[in-house]
Structure formats: C-alpha cells, structure tokens
Amino acid sequence: MSGTDRTREADLAPGPAVILIDPQLGENIGMVARAMLNCGLTELRLVRPRDGWPSEKAEAAASGARQVIEGVRLFDTTQEAVADLQRVYATTARPRGMVKPVVTPAQAAAELRAEAAAGHRAGLLFGPERSGLVNDDIALADAALTVPLNPAFSSLNLAQAVLLVGHAWFLAADATAPRKLETGPGEPASKAEIVNFFERLEAALDETGFLWPPEKRPTMVRNLRNLFHRIAPTEGEVNTLHGIISALRGGKKGGGGT
Template sequence: MIEPAMILVRPQMGENIGGAARAMLNFGLTRMRIVAPRDGWPNPKAAAMASGAGRVLDNAGLFPDVARAIADCDFVFATTARGRELTKPIVTPERAMEMTRALAAEGKKVGILFGPERAGLENEDVVLANAIVTVPVNPEFASLNLAQCVLLMGYEWQRQKNEVPPEVQSFARTEFAGLHEIEKLAEHFEERLDLAGFFYPEAKAPGMKVSLRNMWSRLPLTQAEVRTFHGMLRQIAYKLGEGGQRASKRNPDQTE
C-alpha cells in the first residue's frame, strides 16, 4: 500500500519541519515533500527537532512549487481552517484518511498539502487540490501548528484499518486522470480560450483562470474523458481553421 505524501508548502521554521517529521514517523509515515522552504534546505534546526525521525528528512523531496510537488499524485487534499470561495468537497481528517486508504490500496498516489505557519495555504495552492480537509476545532481559535496538523492526519491514517466505504472502493478502482493530466488539459483550454479572446478584460484574466482551474480539479475526470476533451479542442480548432492569430481583446459589446 502506497502511503500518502505529506507536502509542506513554503514552511517557515525548521523546527516545525522537524516536528512534522516526528509526527509522521509516530504513525509510520515517511514520505515528506517540501515546497520552497523559507530558510532553504537542508535545515539544521529541522534535523535537531526531528530527534530520531531524521530518516524522514533525509528522504524528503524538495520542490520549487506545488504543481511539481503533486505532479505524480492521483488525488490531493488541502488542509485549511479558513473559509474559501472555491467550491470543493470538504471532509474531516477521518473521512480523508478513509478515502486515502482506499485509494492507496488500489495503487493510487495521494498527497496532502499543509500550508505555511503564518497564513496557511493560498487559493492558488488550494485550487490544485481535489478536496479540502478541515478539522472541527474551536471556531474562535482555529489555528493549528504545522506539526499538530500533520499529527492529526497521521493519527487518522494509522487508526484506519480495513473497513472502507463501498463507494470509495469503487472510486479507487476507476482509472481517473492524474493531476498532471488535468493540468495539461487546463492549459490546453486556456490556450484555446485565450486565442478566442475569452479572457477579457485582461485585469480579470488571472481570477478567471483560477476559477477554471478550480473547476477542473474538482471534476473526477477519467483518463479517457481527458483524451476526449483534448480531441474536441483540436477538432474545433481544425474546423475553425485556426491560424494562430490571437482574437481581438476589445469588448464584444463595442462597435467599430
């Protein structure tokens, strides 16, 4: 069974990275990934705090951004306590680990994103995930330490054994597209829409693209469906005789 990858996104303090490594090894987890740590890597403060869990740090993968850290994952959870305008399934740690065990049992790779200590994950990070994990804590003090959050997820991973909901088992056996395939599809759509002048006005283009990326990451697309979408886009471009010319960026309601 493939254990989930605990992905620390832009962690700020080495001590928290080391604490997360200890929390992981407490529950038999060893796959740590680190995205753009503030103080660089390796970090001696992380090694000192790990205290016996040094092998987790020794084998940790270092990545420049979230997209590359999750490129080989079939399903990604984002941990956050803050409300989001992004529409995504929201689950508890218990439910998340039920799903993770079912997916892992079928050979799927799962990643769990943990945000930096000061403000947590940004929308640009969360939009890449398939679902959100929220811990039911005191709403008046919802902030969790990075290592504490990793500990909660690790505990639920270890606690979950063999009982998996049937609908999750069915989901796990489906050949869903990997996140890198979804990313390529999103890029293909953006390319075609950009040529068609869809992203207008330009000032709103980044927000429009985030909304589209969130939609793609939320859809449980199979590999066959992704190939179908690519084929549809290529055929539309062929039939329209696309010559690579970018459409006018003027307001479509304007007259000449």
C-alpha cells in the same frame, strides 16, 4: 509520551506524501517529520523552504525521525510537488468560496486508504505557518480537509495539524483493541490454585468472625471470590496472597509461600 521500541518493525502500507508549502522554520519541519513517523508516514516534500535545505535545526527537532528527514524531496512549485499524484487534499479551515468537497480527517483517511489499496498515489498539502495555503494551491486539490475544533480557537501549529491528519490515517487501519488488560510477568494462576487460596482465606476469616452472621456467609464468600476472579492473579500473586494470610495468622514474616 514516550514508548518507542526500535526493535519492532511496523508493517505499514505506503501512505500519502506530506507536502509543506513555504515552510518557514527548520524546527517546524523537524517536528512535522517526527509527527509523520509517529503515524507511519515517511514521504515529506518541501516547496521553497524559507531557510533552505538541508537543515540542522530540522534534524535536531525530528528527534530521531531520520527516515523522513533523509528522504525529503525539494520542489520549486506546488504544481511540481503534486505532479505525480492522483489525489490531493488541501488542509485548510477556509475553502474560500470554491466549489470543493470538504472532509474531516477521518473521512479523508478512509478515502486515502481506498486510494492506496487501488495503487494510487496521494498527497496532503499544508500551508505556511502564518498564513496557510493560498487559493492557487487549494485549487490544485481534489478536496479540502478541515479539522473540527473549537470554532472560537481553532488555530493549530504546523506539526499539530500534520499529527492530527496523520493519526486519522493511522487509525483507519489500526486494529488496536480499545481496551485491554496489561499483564506483568508470570503465568495466570490455575483454578485449583485460586480455589486453594479461597479456602485458606475463608478459613482465616471464619477464625476472626468476619463472615458473620451465618446466613450472610454464602453471599460474602461469593463477593470475595468474584473480586479476586476479576483481578485474574498470576501464580506469583497467589503465592503472595498466601503469604499475607500466613502473616496475618501470626506466621513468619516475609512474602510468598503457603
């Protein structure tokens, strides 16, 4: 899905660091960077990237997420990568018998938001593409983060995992309405303009005998008016509707006008 508007500056709270342990392919690191910036996360830390750093393949796969790529920090060990953090979540599908809280992305996001509000630094650990985190890495975390998925097929690639967790972080503070009406250019038509259209439409329907029998006319008229009120037409759209009425009555061809 596209939709990037580089003229808009997002007002985003500092997010948790994303820490990739032993990432293998530069392309995967780049796709992680892209997923991160989608969700307003900008701090990427790499522990022992197999193919070295910097990586032209990572930069190409990042698809413009240069802010993340240019800020990458390298570490030799996981312990060093989390040393300055106060809370760490290990993303894993298998807590492996350790006594450790296991949370969903939504729960982790709520906790991470609270940590950020308190001025604490946090991080998200992601293991290598093939094997995931080892026990010693998970032991450094305060909680294990597991994504609820189809138990018969729950494998995710690295960028998918980062995107799911990052999106939960973003949603935890997002105020987007769950449903809204996208409007085009033009001002909404006034009630007077809409009533004028109704009167012309109903007169035209009377001429054709559509509003028949007489005893059903009031209900039919109300239904038509309710229909057009739900559409919430603009001034230009009302003019177009007037033009349709004129054309159906045998007027001049061409849209618009009353």
